[in-house]
Amino acid sequence: MTEYYVCPGCALLCDDIEVEIEDGKVTKVNSACRKGVARMKGCSDPMECTVDDEKTDVDAAITKAADILREAKDPLIFGHGNSSSQAQQLSIDIAKRTGAYLDDTSSFCQGPIIEAILQDKLKTCTLDDIRHKADVIVFWGADPSNSHPRHLSRYSYFPRGNERQRGWEEDRTAIAIDIRKSDTAEICGQSNFYRIPMAADAEFMEALVSALSGKVPKTSFDFDKKKILQLANVLKKAKFGVICVGLGLVYSLDELEPLFILMDKLNEVSSFHLLPMVGQYNMRGFNQNLFDKTGYINRVKFDGEDNSVKHGADFSVIESLRNRSVDAALIIGSDPLSSLPLSVARYLAEIPLITIDPCRNLTATKSTVTIPCALSGVEAGGTAMRMDGVEVELKKVIDTDNLTDEEILRRIKEAI
Amino acid sequence: MGFGQFLSSPEIKLKVVTFRDVFQNTAQESSRFGEDYCKLSAVIKLDPKDIVKLSIKEGETVIVKNKSGKVVVKAEGSESEESHTGIAYMVNSPWSNALVPDETGGSGVPSFKDFEVSVQGAKGERITSLRDIF
Ligand code: SF4
Numbered sequence: 445m446t447e448y449y450v451c452p453g454c455a456l457l458c459d460d461i462e463v464e465i466e467d468g469k470v471t472k473v474n475s476a477c478r479k480g481v482a483r484m485k486g487c488s489d490p491m492e493c494t495v496d497d498e499k500t501d502v503d504a505a506i507t508k509a510a511d512i513l514r515e516a517k518d519p520l521i522f523g524h525g526n527s528s529s530q531a532q533q534l535s536i537d538i539a540k541r542t543g544a545y546l547d548d549t550s551s552f553c554q555g556p557i558i559e560a561i562l563q564d565k566l567k568t569c570t571l572d573d574i575r576h577k578a579d580v581i582v583f584w585g586a587d588p589s590n591s592h593p594r595h596l597s598r599y600s601y602f603p604r605g606n607e608r609q610r611g612w613e614e615d616r617t618a619i620a621i622d623i624r625k626s627d628t629a630e631i632c633g634q635s636n637f638y639r640i641p642m643a644a645d646a647e648f649m650e651a652l653v654s655a656l657s658g659k660v661p662k663t664s665f666d667f668d669k670k671k672i673l674q675l676a677n678v679l680k681k682a683k684f685g686v687i688c689v690g691l692g693l694v695y696s697l698d699e700l701e702p703l704f705i706l707m708d709k710l711n712e713v714s715s716f717h718l719l720p721m722v723g724q725y726n727m728r729g730f731n732q733n734l735f736d737k738t739g740y741i742n743r744v745k746f747d748g749e750d751n752s753v754k755h756g757a758d759f760s761v762i763e764s765l766r767n768r769s770v771d772a773a774l775i776i777g778s779d780p781l782s783s784l785p786l787s788v789a790r791y792l793a794e795i796p797l798i799t800i801d802p803c804r805n806l807t808a809t810k811s812t813v814t815i816p817c818a819l820s821g822v823e824a825g826g827t828a829m830r831m832d833g834v835e836v837e838l839k840k841v842i843d844t845d846n847l848t849d850e851e852i853l854r855r856i857k858e859a860i
Numbered sequence: 861m862g863f864g865q866f867l868s869s870p871e872i873k874l875k876v877v878t879f880r881d882v883f884q885n886t887a888q889e890s891s892r893f894g895e896d897y898c899k900l901s902a903v904i905k906l907d908p909k910d911i912v913k914l915s916i917k918e919g920e921t922v923i924v925k926n927k928s929g930k931v932v933v934k935a936e937g938s939e940s941e942e943s944h945t946g947i948a949y950m951v952n953s954p955w956s957n958a959l960v961p962d963e964t965g966g967s968g969v970p971s972f973k974d975f976e977v978s979v980q981g982a983k984g985e986r987i988t989s990l991r992d993i994f
Pocket of ligand 1: 454456457
């Protein structure tokens with residue numbers, strides 16, 4: 445029987461992946477997209493185990509990492525999007541024990557949307573619901589053709605679902621709302637593409653709400669009123685609608701109120717769901733795990749003594765670094781020196797840094813301690829959460845000499 | 861080679877919008893320090909009219925800078941049929957992040973997808989490498 449694996453390349457966690465293995469290495473990956481293939485084959489730049497730029501063994505590196513965290517007054521623990529839930533739980537434990545700032549990428553991407561979903565402020569659905577039922581799919585500030593390459597083929601547009609037997613040709617309408625004509629907008633077609641000016645998403649939402657209420661949709665940028673009314677008509681007729689929220693939309697909204705109002709209106713006139721287009725494979729898992737333990741999804745600071753939790757923008761990775769309130773950092777499965785604004789990243793590079801990752805990255809080049817770990821989802825199993833909140837069990841494909849990040853964190857925790 | 865010699869080339873102000881690209885992302889999975897990742901990241905996509913304003917040709921290098929940082933990247937024409945003068949596209953990468961202002965207005969979220977830069981032709985200048993960024 446064919447064995448199917450799960451791809452950890454993005455938060456779609458495609459579970460239909462076949463692999464070929466030779467000499468203990470993944471040589472071929474079938475049915476994944478090119479990004480998934482690259483992830484599952486592993487990088488060509490493996491991380492080395494080092495302390496102060498000198499190669500060392502993992503025991504010495506773990507001891508040094510524990511020393512740094514113990515001595516720090518306000519350490520930061522960041523990353524988690526590419527780790528299993530088991531490893532994330534240990535991260536939370538270490539943060540509690542060391543009175544650390546604890547955050548993840550959601551802090552500067554999908555955080556507000558996930559938070560609203562977990563607080564039941566937005567109606568959501570699963571990817572399987574979308575495959576089987578969705579007839580109107582709106583990609584808003586989202587370009588899955590590049591960020592989640594199999595989104596349209598496995599779930600949102602092309603498949604024959606239980607109630608969508610005629611697929612995209614007759615049974616589904618895909619709409620793109622964006623500031624640029626993305627590859628996804630190209631697939632939606634010119635008549636289903638709504639190009640709006642930069643930072644105009646909230647205003648476009650308001651106009652759409654007017655149109656859905658039978659009023660004339662006015663915008664300060666003179667968007668063709670007929671086209672907005674047309675869109676409102678399509679949305680009204682939806683039996684099972686979904687808005688896939690991308691970073692373009694998240695970044696353009698100062699607050700979520702306009703989105704709440706639009707979703708309320710859409711659910712008055714038809715039935716609409718919202719799907720956060722989460723990037724890293726287990727970012728949502730981290731948000732859920734932290735939420736279960738503290739009531740917050742990210743941006744927390746534990747108080748070492750009484751274990752109280754503070755939460756808010758001041759405890760976000762960006763502000764804590766900008767304000768220089770942290771004095772050491774543990775980075776797991778992430779490369780903040782690449783992904784943060786340079787001026788913020790510069791400060792991070794000045795403090796004692798510990799990086800745990802299968803691959804060498806920019807952050808590793810500035811780290812006091814680097815510890816290679818097994819590639820999650822390929823060299824190690826564990827639990828993860830898809831972008832839609834469904835739990836998925838990752839299966840180990842091949843063996844490695846490297847410890848898993850879970851094991852490394854467990855040993856750091858013990859050593860502290 | 862210093863930047864001084866380019867002082868006479870016209871400099872224009874643009875807004876940058878960042879985006880994701882699966883090819884660049886795939887290169888990142890293989891190696892962040894690889895040539896492919898740099899080649900696919902250190903690029904700015906310009907509207908044809910802005911290319912004319914800069915008096916450069918497609919494929920030449922340009923200096924992109926603002927208060928936050930400065931990088932030398934390759935200028936390409938964008939494939940978009942619709943005009944987007946005044947707006948340039950960059951793939952999300954350490955090169956674009958070098959230009960993202962760190963102010964967040966207290967929100968903790970920088971403007972990763974919408975920031976201002978000035979662009980100036982710098983034909984023949986070496987493209988900023990990942991290591992040069994730091
Ligand atoms: S879409 Fe995402 S999960 Fe699916 S194969 Fe591609 S990278 Fe992997």
